[in-house]
Amino acid sequence: MIRSLHFFCVLSLALVLGAFAPAHAQTGETPLKPGDQVKITITGVPAGDQQSMALQLYIVSNDGTIRLQHLKSEVRAAGLTPTALARQIENTYKSARIYTNPAINISRNQTADSAQMVTVSGNVRVGGAVVYRPGLKLMEAIAEKGGFDDFANTKKVRLVRGQRTTEYDLSNISQNPQVNVALQPGDLIIVPQGGFGLRPR
DSSP, X not given: OHHHHHHHHHHHHHHHHHHTSOHHHHHOOOOOOTTOEEEEEEESSOHHHHHHHHTOEEEOOTTSEXXXXXXXXXXXXXXXXXXXXXXXXXXXXXXXXXXXXXXXXXXXXXXOOGGGEEEEEESBSSOEEEEOOTTOBHHHHHHHTTOBOTTBOTTSEEEEETTEEEEEOOTTTTTOGGGSOBOOTTOEEEEOBOGGGXXXX
């Protein structure tokens, strides 16, 4: 009788602990962290959006977020498994009434070398990674991600390279071409939001 009671208690405890176990322990997935690269595919949306999202390679930024098309703010990714992030993005699109019934799949990019990528984040049309190539410059990388959005502060674009951050005024690039600096693998470009929601001219 005592052994049966003991077995029942142990079994009950195991079930309770299992119910509260982290999702990644049950799915075998590990949470994302800054620097991780992911591929995102989406269905249940217009064909053009499906293709443009599938062609992107997204890198989790240093602050743990990624930026997706049509969304004004970045989405928290660090600490979530790919499956959990996919569900969060689906709900975000639904809440914003951008898509009615999106279905998203996220997978880690196991082959790309982050040291050969440049990341563009902040107030651009579609944030994410750009494949580095010799001669790639600041404005080219931003242009590859759709250019500045309507809320970008083009006067205070930050370039993070290792432990060093440099600020550039890109509001009048034609008269100041020297600020269109050459990039290096691993660079992070951050485009901040402008004051009062307006892009400085």
